Amino acid sequence: MGLQINNDIPLREKNIVLIGFMGVGKTTIGRHLSDKLYRDFIDIDQEIEKLHGMPVPKIFESMGEQAFRQMEKEFITKLCRTTRLKIISLGGGSFLQEEIKQVCLANSIVFYLDLSWDSWKDRLQLIMDSRPVLQNKSLEEIEKLFYSRQSIYEANNSKVSTDSLDPEEIADHIIDTIKLGWELYDPASDAF
Ligand SMILES: Nc1ncnc2c1ncn2[C@@H]1O[C@H](COP(=O)(O)OP(=O)(O)O)[C@@H](O)[C@H]1O
Numbered sequence: 760m761g762l763q764i765n766n767d768i769p770l771r772e773k774n775i776v777l778i779g780f781m782g783v784g785k786t787t788i789g790r791h792l793s794d795k796l797y798r799d800f801i802d803i804d805q806e807i808e809k810l811h812g813m814p815v816p817k818i819f820e821s822m823g824e825q826a827f828r829q830m831e832k833e834f835i836t837k838l839c840r841t842t843r844l845k846i847i848s849l850g851g852g853s854f855l856q857e858e859i860k861q862v863c864l865a866n867s868i869v870f871y872l873d874l875s876w877d878s879w880k881d882r883l884q885l886i887m888d889s890r891p892v893l894q895n896k897s898l899e900e901i902e903k904l905f906y907s908r909q910s911i912y913e914a915n916n917s918k919v920s921t922d923s924l925d926p927e928e929i930a931d932h933i934i935d936t937i938k939l940g941w942e943l944y945d946p947a948s949d950a951f
Pocket residue numbers: 779780781782783784785786787788848882885886921924925926929
């Protein structure tokens with residue numbers, strides 16, 4: 760069965776969902792988008808952390824990755840079905856779950872932050888300690904994981920190549936793209 764787009768939500772009110780590999784900047788750029796578009800920002804990892812009162816690595820350690828994936832699924836599914844006008848940054852592994860992918864594509868505008876491996880590996884030290892999936896892996900193993908996940912992010916509405924752009928430039932690019940879409944496909948709406 761093909762994807763069923765939810766046409767009950769006006770395009771301008773759809774949540775904007777950011778996807779991409781760990782460390783590409785989903786959380787950082789989501790915050791910029793939220794400031795620039797005057798919309799609430801929801802970072803799924805941070806919501807799960809608040810709910811359980813511990814950081815993601817601790818959740819992985821004490822409850823296991825399976826439990827974390829289940830929380831991700833429940834959280835994202837509910838948000839996508841019940842909210843509008845939000846900026847939502849997912850965790851890099853969430854699109855591995857088919858149900859999450861489907862619910863995001865059906866109800867929101869999905870933006871892929873695409874960063875090359877060469878640029879990404881310069882960022883590894885910044886994120887290494889806070890990403891349990893990267894623990895105890897060699898650079899070669901991480902590279903394999905990086906490439907093995909690229910295809911899952913190809914399910915998107917739009918993507919931006921983020922190499923050599925700073926977060927503000929990336930956010931501006933996303934806003935330009937989204938506004939063009941609004942003007943083309945939802946010109947009559949008075950919403951934002
Ligand atoms: N465009 C960018 N250029 C340089 N560094 C960036 C950029 N975007 C994010 N970063 C840095 O990369 C790290 C990971 O960013 P983060 O937003 O947490 O990524 P994600 O949520 O995709 O894992 C942070 O230290 C952040 O400051």
